[in-house]
Every structure is written in C-alpha cells, then in structure tokens.
Amino acid sequence: MPTDPTRIAYGDHPSQFGELTLPAGEPCAVVVVVHGGFWRQRRGLELGRPLAADLAAAGYAAWNIEYRRVGGDGGWPATFEDVAAAVDVLADHPLPLDRVVAVGHSAGGHLATWLAVRPGLPSDAPGAAPAVRLRGVVSQAGVLDLVDAERRGVGNGAASDLLGGGPDDVPERYALASPVERLPIGVPVVCVHGTADVNVPIRQSERFVAAAGADAELVTLPGADHFAVIDPETPAWKACRDGLERILDNGGRTNGTLVQ
Numbered sequence: 001m002p003t004d005p006t007r008i009a010y011g012d013h014p015s016q017f018g019e020l021t022l023p024a025g026e027p028c029a030v031v032v033v034v035h036g037g038f039w040r041q042r043r044g045l046e047l048g049r050p051l052a053a054d055l056a057a058a059g060y061a062a063w064n065i066e067y068r069r070v071g072g073d074g075g076w077p078a079t080f081e082d083v084a085a086a087v088d089v090l091a092d093h094p095l096p097l098d099r100v101v102a103v104g105h106s107a108g109g110h111l112a113t114w115l116a117v118r119p120g121l122p123s124d125a126p127g128a129a130p131a132v133r134l135r136g137v138v139s140q141a142g143v144l145d146l147v148d149a150e151r152r153g154v155g156n157g158a159a160s161d162l163l164g165g166g167p168d169d170v171p172e173r174y175a176l177a178s179p180v181e182r183l184p185i186g187v188p189v190v191c192v193h194g195t196a197d198v199n200v201p202i203r204q205s206e207r208f209v210a211a212a213g214a215d216a217e218l219v220t221l222p223g224a225d226h227f228a229v230i231d232p233e234t235p236a237w238k239a240c241r242d243g244l245e246r247i248l249d250n251g252g253r254t255n256g257t258l259v260q
Contacts, residue, residue, distance in 0.1 A: 002056035005049070005064070010089040011082070015072060018065040018086050019045065020093070021052045027061035029099035029248050032087055032115070032134075034065060036106030038143075038158035039079060041071035047105070047230060054232040058241070061095055063087075067111075070161045076173055077126035079162065083111045084118060084127035091131045101247055102137045103240060105230050106200055107158070109142020110179065113189055113208075117182035125176050136188040136247035138240050140229040141200045144191070144208035146178035154200060180208050189216040190243035194224025194236065219243060 005019035033052050037043025045066045052062035067082035068074035074082070090097060104112025114127070116137050121128040143149050143159070147167045150159040160166045163173040175181050179189075189212065191205035202220070209218045221228065221236050228236035 002053065005052065008089065010085045013068060013073065013082075015066050015068045015074070016082055016085070018063050018089075019049070019052065021056040021062045021064070023056050023059045023061065025059070027096060028059045029101060029244075030061045030063060030090060030095050030097070031055050031244060032063045032065060032090075032100065032102040032112065034083065034102060034104035034108035034112045034115075036104070036108040037069070038155040039070050039074065039107045039162045040158065041069045041074070043069075048108075050232050051103070051230060051237070054237070055241070060244075063090060070158075075161065076163045076170075076177070079111070080114065080126040080177065083115060084130065087115055087134075088131040097132055099135060099248060100132055101135050101244055103140065103244060104137070104142060105140040106226065107143055107155075107162075109139035109191075110144060110146070112137050113139050113142055113144055113179040113185075114177065114182070116185050116187050116189065117179060120182060120185070121176065134187060136244075137190070138243040138247070139189060139191045139205065139208075140240055141193050141197050141202075141226055142179075142191065142204065142208075143200055144178075144204050145180040146174050147181075148207060149200075149204065152201075152203075154204070180211050183212050183215070185212070185215055187215070188247050190219060190247065191216060192219045192221065192229055192236070192240050192243060194221040194226065194228055196223050197226045199226035
C-alpha cells in the first residue's frame with residue numbers, strides 16, 4: 001500500500017506546500033501533479049489527491065503541489081515562482097530525479113507545461129535555471145495558448161487576471177508565460193483533451209500540438225467533458241496515465257491515439 005501523503009512546505013506562505021505520496025516500494029519515477037481552477041483561489045490541491053493516490057498505487061512518487069493563486073496573493077510572477085520552487089524542492093529528497101514528469105489539469109496543464117519550458121527561459125525570468133528538469137508532460141485539457149484563451153474569453157478573463165493585463169497590455173508576460181510562445185520545449189508533451197469540453201475548448205490543445213510539431217501529440221477523447229480526465233475511474237484518466245508511461249518508456253509518442 002502507498003504511504004499516507006506527507007505535507008512538505010517549500011516556502012512560508014500558507015499556499016507554498018505540497019503533498020508527497022510514496023509507493024510501497026522504490027518509486028519508478030516522480031509525477032508532479034498540478035491542479036487547475038483557472039489559477040484562482042477557489043480551487044486547491046484537493047483536486048489532485050485522487051490522482052496522486054492512483055499514481056502511488058501504480059508505483060510512482062506523486063508530488064501534488066499547491067501554489068499561490070489569484071485572489072490569494074498569486075498572479076504574476078508569484079504563481080510561476082511557486083510552481084517552480086515546488087518542483088525544485090524535490091532535489092532535497094532521495095527520489096529518481098532523472099525521471100520526473102508532470103501532469104496538470106486545465107490551468108494546471110498550463111503550469112505543468114510551463115514547468116517544462118523553464119530551461120529555455122531568460123536568466124532573469126521567473127522560474128529560470130531549474131534545479132530539477134522535467135522529462136515530459138501530460139496536459140489534461142490544458143490552457144496552452146494564453147493569448148488565444150484571453151481573446152476568446154476562456155475562463156472569463158482568467159489569463160488577464162493571472163498576468164495582470166491582456167496580451168496588448170503586458171505582451172512580455174504572455175511571451176514568457178504562454179507555453180505555445182516558448183516552443184520548442186525539447187521534451188514530449190502529450191495533450192489529452194475531450195471533444196465535449198466547454199470549459200477549455202479542444203482548440204487549445206490542437207493549436208499547441210500543431211505549433212509544437214514532433215514534440216507534442218494530441219490524444220482526443222470523444223464525448224469527454226472537462227473533468228473526466230481527473231476522475232481515476234474513467235478511461236480518460238487511463239489515457240493520461242498511459243501518456244505518462246509512454247513519456248518515461250519511449251519518448252511520449254502517441255500517434256494521435258483516439259480513446260473511445
């Protein structure tokens with residue numbers, strides 16, 4: 001049986017902590033779990049706990065992270081600084097740091113994918129010079145093009161709330177924060193997205209995969225809504241876990257797998 005989650009702080013703010021759940025034996029890899037909620041305070045890491053438990057039962061060390069969100073001292077650059085620090089604190093623990101991947105849902109899919117772009121950030125940008133690098137990412141209905149999301153009203157202004165303005169107001173922030181603007185990433189990104197998602201349209205994943213080329217592929221979930229991917233009982237979550245396994249085993253290629 002996996003261990004009970006252990007709370008580990010990576011800063012002094014009440015939202016600067018994570019929960020580490022270890023498998024019964026030696027972990028085969030580390031999965032950073034990043035919850036969604038349009039970067040806003042009303043959602044927290046409780047959304048990631050069922051996924052962390054499932055991952056630990058499958059042999060992974062699951063690191064379910066909290067971070068400062070909009071309405072709780074978050075936004076630019078605090079939210080980005082927090083998720084970066086949460087990953088880097090793994091370097092202080094005896095874990096397989098050469099096999100660290102991330103899975104994130106919705107806004108968490110954005111943050112998980114942004115964590116993978118950190119090695120390519122300018123030296124003065126939030127999150128630059130990572131102590132721990134990701135081997136790949138599974139984005140679960142992620143918001144991967146912040147400019148497009150803001151212009152199309154995804155999350156009712158969530159991107160502008162996160163970055164402190166729209167893309168015409170603070171274009172330099174969008175250039176650093178939006179995963180599609182940071183291509184090429186250099187590690188595989190598997191985008192899992194339902195066709196019936198009305199919260200974050202599948203257009204977000206389609207645009208990212210088209211721009212990323214060989215570094216990303218789209219797993220389409222016919223008829224799945226926004227939340228199916230974070231329910232461990234669904235085929236949608238199985239598609240996400242399969243994506244993690246492919247990243248770790250053979251570079252994350254999915255060949256555009258269609259999950260029925």
